[in-house]
Amino acid sequence: MLDPATLRVLVTGATSGIGAATARRFALAGAHVVGTGRRADRLIALRDELGSHFHPLEVDVRDNDALVAALAGVPEAFAPFNVVFANAGLALGLEPAQAASLKDWDDMVETNIKGLLYTIRATLPAMVEAKEGHVLFTGSVAGDYPYPGGNTYGATKAFVKQFALNLIADVAGTGVRVTNIEPGMVETEFSLVRFHGDAAKSENVYAGTEAMTAEDIAEQVFFASTLPRRVNINRIQAFATCQSFSPFKVSRG
Ligand code: NDP
Ligand code: 8X3
Numbered sequence: 001m002l003d004p005a006t007l008r009v010l011v012t013g014a015t016s017g018i019g020a021a022t023a024r025r026f027a028l029a030g031a032h033v034v035g036t037g038r039r040a041d042r043l044i045a046l047r048d049e050l051g052s053h054f055h056p057l058e059v060d061v062r063d064n065d066a067l068v069a070a071l072a073g074v075p076e077a078f079a080p081f082n083v084v085f086a087n088a089g090l091a092l093g094l095e096p097a098q099a100a101s102l103k104d105w106d107d108m109v110e111t112n113i114k115g116l117l118y119t120i121r122a123t124l125p126a127m128v129e130a131k132e133g134h135v136l137f138t139g140s141v142a143g144d145y146p147y148p149g150g151n152t153y154g155a156t157k158a159f160v161k162q163f164a165l166n167l168i169a170d171v172a173g174t175g176v177r178v179t180n181i182e183p184g185m186v187e188t189e190f191s192l193v194r195f196h197g198d199a200a201k202s203e204n205v206y207a208g209t210e211a212m213t214a215e216d217i218a219e220q221v222f223f224a225s226t227l228p229r230r231v232n233i234n235r236i237q238a239f240a241t242c243q244s245f246s247p248f249k250v251s252r253g
Contacts, residue, residue, distance in 0.1 A: 001226050001227065001228065002225070002226045002227070002228065002229070003030075004026060004029035004030045004031045004222075004226060005029075005030035005031065006031075006082075007026060007031035007032070007082055007083050007225065007226075008031070008032045008034075008077075008078050008079060008080065008081050008082050008083070009023075009026045009031050009032065009033045009034070009081065009082075009083040009084075009085065009225075010033075010034045010036070010071075010081045010083070010084045010085065010119075010123060011023045011026075011033060011034070011035045011036070011085045011087060012036045012037075012061055012085065012086055012087050012088035012115070012116075012119055013036065013037055013061075013087045013088030013089065013138075014033075014035025014036060014037055014043065014046065014087075015035070015037030015038070015039045015042035015043060015046075016037070016039075016042065016188060016189045017186070017188030017189055017190060017214045018087055018138060018183070018186060018188060018214045018217045018218065019035065019037070019085070019087045019088065020035075020042075020046060020214065021213075021214035021215045021217065021218035022085055022087065022214075022217070022218040022221050022222070023035040023046060023050070023054060024046075024049075024050065024218070025215070025218040025219065025221070025222045026083070026222065026225075027050040027053040027054050028050070028053075029222070030053070031053065031083075032053055032055070032077050032078045033050070033053060033054050033055070033078075034054075034055045034056075034057055034074055034078050034079075034081070035054060035055070035056060035057065036057045036058070036059050036061065036070070036088065037058070037059075037088070038058065038059075038060050039058075040056070040058040043056030043057070043058060044056060055074065055075060055078050057070050057071075057074070058070075060115075061088045061111060061115030061116070061118060061119055062110045062111055062114060062115045062118075064118040064122075067115075067118050067119065067122055068118075068122050071122050071123070080126045080127070080130060081123055081126070081127070081133070082127065082130070082132050082133045082134065083133070083134045083136070083225050084119065084120070084123045084124075084127070084133070084134070084135050084136070085136045085137075085138075085221055086116045086119045086120060086135065086136070086137050086138070087136075087137070087138040088111060088115055088116075088119075089108075089111055089112040089115075089116070089138060089156075090107070090108065090111055090112070090190070090193050090194070091108065091142075091153040091190065091193070091194040092104035092105075092107055092108055092153070092193070092194060092196070093149070093194065093196075094148075094149035094150075094194060094195070095149055096148065096149060096151070097151040097152075100151060100152065104152070105152045108152050108153055108156050109152070109156060112153075112156035112157065112159075112160065113156050113159050113160075116137065116160060116163075117163075120135060120167070123135075124167075124171075124176070127174075127176050128171060128174045128176055131174055131175040131176075132175050132176070132229070133175070133176045133177070134176070134177040134178075134179070134224075134225050135164075135167065135176065135177070135178045135179070136178075136179045136180075136181055136221055136224060136225065137160050137163075137164050137179070137180045137181065138160075138181050138183070138217075139157050139160040139161045139164065139180040139181060139182040139235075140153075140154070140157040140160075140182055140183060140184075141182055141183065141184045141237060141239065142154035142157045143156075143157030143158040143159075143160060143161040143182060144158070144161070144182070144237070145245070157182075160180060161180050161182070161235070164178050164179070164180035164234075164235070165180070165234065168232065168234060175229065177224075177229070177231075177232045177233075178232065178234070179224045179225075179232070179233045179234065179235070179236065180234070180235045180236075181217060181220055181221055181224070181235075181236050182235055182236060182237040182238070183212060183217050183237075183238055184212065184237075184238060184239035184240050184243045185205075185206075185209065185211045185212060185239070185240045185242075185243055186211060186212045186213065186214060186216070186217055186240075187206045187211040187212070187213060187214075188214050191205040191206070209240065209242050210240065210241070210242055211240050211242075212238065212240045216238070217238075220236050220238065224236065
């Protein structure tokens with residue numbers, strides 16, 4: 001197993017949910033962690049909690065210039081990264097495609113696809129040059145399985161899955177590893193964001209279930225990243241145990 005103290009980790013979307021839990025998991029194990037997000041107060045709170053092993057970086061992943069500039073200013077102890085967790089993302093809306101908001105679609109594409117690409121393009125060359133590094137993504141079961149209202153969100157996560165697999169092909173022989181983490185239902189702020197702040201709708205998603213926790217997913221990220229460097233986990237797909245599949249729906253009459 002790799003010594004976590006040797007890891008210099010970038011986590012995008014560290015202000016909440018899976019990203020915050022992952023930043024905690026690595027920092028408390030002795031890694032140096034840079035966490036990003038747009039909500040500076042959340043990042044400062046995480047720094048207050050985790051101390052000198054956490055460096056906050058307020059940046060919107062959709063702004064490539066800002067992202068590149070912010071990453072260039074990371075203190076020495078935290079760079080160069082040898083683990084990059086491109087996790088920042090969101091679902092917006094659950095309407096059928098014919099009724100969905102085009103702005104929601106734009107925001108998902110800008111964040112889940114373009115922001116993720118900016119993150120990788122800004123960090124991958126240094127890992128390839130160092131012949132050491134690990135890129136992990138937060139994909140989703142929605143990238144494999146369709147559901148009503150999943151339209152653009154699921155398609156962005158299908159992009160993430162295929163990009164991850166293609167990246168494995170590109171970095172072959174460089175020592176860089178690539179893993180797509182593909183969770184099912186995790187109770188975070190995900191549904192609150194999806195329903196544009198409607199707490200009742202969000203709570204309804206998790207009511208009566210035992211959803212996975214952000215810590216459950218952080219553990220998967222930590223596991224994949226601390227395996228010996230000879231091991232590349234391509235994909236980890238996990239449902240909450242209470243989740244399963246439905247039969248095909250057939251419209252009749
Ligand atoms: P949260 O809403 O709790 O966290 C989302 C994180 O993404 C926040 O830190 C948020 O930070 C950040 N983020 C969103 N947009 C931007 C942006 N433009 N720039 C920078 N950061 C951004 O949800 P989760 O933790 O659940 O989501 C994390 C990832 O997990 C997402 O990619 C999501 O699609 C994926 N996922 C979630 C599942 C679930 O059931 N919860 C299941 C499968 C995948 P801020 O708002 O401060 O910028
Ligand atoms: C989040 C899981 O099923 O809400 O990616 O799309 S789901």
